[in-house]
Every structure is written in C-alpha cells, then in structure tokens.
Amino acid sequence: EAAVTQSPRNKVTVTGGNVTLSCRQTNSHNYMYWYRQDTGHGLRLIHYSYGAGNLQIGDVPDGYKATRTTQEDFFLLLELASPSQTSLYFCASSETGRVFFGKGTRLTVV
Amino acid sequence: GDSVTQTEGPVTLSEGTSLTVNCSYETKQYPTLFWYVQYPGEGPQLLFKVPKANEKGSNRGFEATYNKEATSFHLQKASVQESDSAVYYCALIGGYKVVFGSGTRLLVSP
Numbered sequence: 385e386a387a388v389t390q391s392p393r394n395k396v397t398v399t400g401g402n403v404t405l406s407c408r409q410t411n412s413h414n415y416m417y418w419y420r421q422d423t424g425h426g427l428r429l430i431h432y433s434y435g436a437g438n439l440q441i442g443d444v445p446d447g448y449k450a451t452r453t454t455q456e457d458f459f460l461l462l463e464l465a466s467p468s469q470t471s472l473y474f475c476a477s478s479e480t481g482r483v484f485f486g487k488g489t490r491l492t493v494v
Numbered sequence: 495g496d497s498v499t500q501t502e503g504p505v506t507l508s509e510g511t512s513l514t515v516n517c518s519y520e521t522k523q524y525p526t527l528f529w530y531v532q533y534p535g536e537g538p539q540l541l542f543k544v545p546k547a548n549e550k551g552s553n554r555g556f557e558a559t560y561n562k563e564a565t566s567f568h569l570q571k572a573s574v575q576e577s578d579s580a581v582y583y584c585a586l587i588g589g590y591k592v593v594f595g596s597g598t599r600l601l602v603s604p
Contacts (some may be wrong), residue, residue: 426596481587485537
C-alpha cells in the first residue's frame with residue numbers, strides 16, 4: 385500500500401511567522417499535491433508537482449510556496465503566515481490517477 | 495478549468511435506508527472519475543474508480559454509475575450502516591490535476 389507521511393501533524397504559529405510543512409512518499413510516484421481542507425470548501429489544490437524540481441500552481445496558491453526537492457519530498461512554505469491560513473493540510477501522491485493521501489497537518493495561526 | 499459539483503450535506507440517514515450522492519462535472523478533456531471516502535481523523539482514501547459510461551462499478555457495497563451525456567456520476571448504496579458515516583468526495587482527473595468536489599458528509603444513525 386502506498387505511503388505518504390506528513391510532518392508535523394500539528395503546528396501552531398503566530399501571525400507573520402514562517403512555517404514549513406513536509407511530505408514524503410515512498411512509492412516513486414511522479415505526481416505530488418498539497419491541498420487544504422476547510423469546512424464548506426472541501427479539498428482545494430494549492431500546488432502540485434510532477435517530478436523533482438517541477439512546480440505547478442494550483443487553484444488557491446496565494447500566500448504559499450512549494451518546493452519538490454526529490455522524487456520523494458515535497459514541501460509547503462508559508463513565509464508570512466496569516467490567520468486565514470489556519471486549516472488542515474493534506475499532501476498526496478498519485479500515479480495512474482489513484483491518489484494516496486497523508487494523514488494531514490493541522491496548522492493554527494494565532 | 496475543470497470542476498465538480500456534488501450533493502450538499504450533511505445527509506442524515508437511518509441504518510438500512512438507501513443512499514445516493516450525485517456529482518456533475520465540467521472538463522474539456524476526457525474525464526477520469528473517482529469516488530473517495532474520508533473517515534474522521536484520516537486522509538481521504540479511494541473508494542473506487544468510476545467505470546466507463548453506462549457501466550456499473552462496485553466496492554464495499556457501494557455502486558457507481560456514470561452518465562456521459564448528462565456529465566454526471568452517482569454513488570449509491572442500498573442499505574447504509576452506521577460504519578458508513580464519513581465524508582464522500584467525487585473527483586475528476588483532467589491532465590495532471592485532481593479536482594475534488596466539496597464533499598458530502600453522511601451521518602448514519604442506528
């Protein structure tokens with residue numbers, strides 16, 4: 385079974401703070417994604433990548449950067465965190481259309 | 495861009511009653527469609543890939559149908575159980591992006 389591991393699982397930061405969310409997949413999938421999940425909005429795509437060094441802009445990219453350093457590792461960066469970025473973040477990897485999600489990182493910006 | 499719109503929730507049912515969740519989509523590409531389920535505290539997981547038009551697929555007692563002409567697809571279960579309480583997402587893959595609907599929360603009471 386495909387494995388996607390996110391860290392940390394919970395994070396609290398202050399407004400204006402700098403946060404990095406990490407994701408590692410061990411399935412050699414080409415595609416990786418970052419989503420945020422909020423009540424009433426479902427899963428919204430922030431950024432995605434189809435390989436090391438590649439980055440594609442998703443549907444809600446404002447305030448977020450991402451970097452794919454290797455086939456396995458995909459990072460989401462919030463350089464000036466704001467309360468509106470308080471959310472549950474999911475990383476996922478995909479091959480042949482089947483998407484495997486991590487367990488999520490709950491981020492609170494106070 | 496690609497989009498999916500699904501039945502709004504929450505949907506509250508008693509055990510033994512039937513469930514239908516509807517999704518419609520828009521895409522300029524040939525669609526690949528999926529149903530995902532998310533249990534509390536976990537990331538979404540694949541329920542199954544929707545089969546070709548006018549064919550039925552099934553998994554865990556759920557069935558999926560797809561109406562290509564109406565650009566819609568549906569998730570059904572004849573008799574729900576309390577353990578089916580979860581959030582159900584329809585999803586569309588167009589190109590590299592995976593687009594999810596807003597989710598339908600199902601609450602099943604014993």
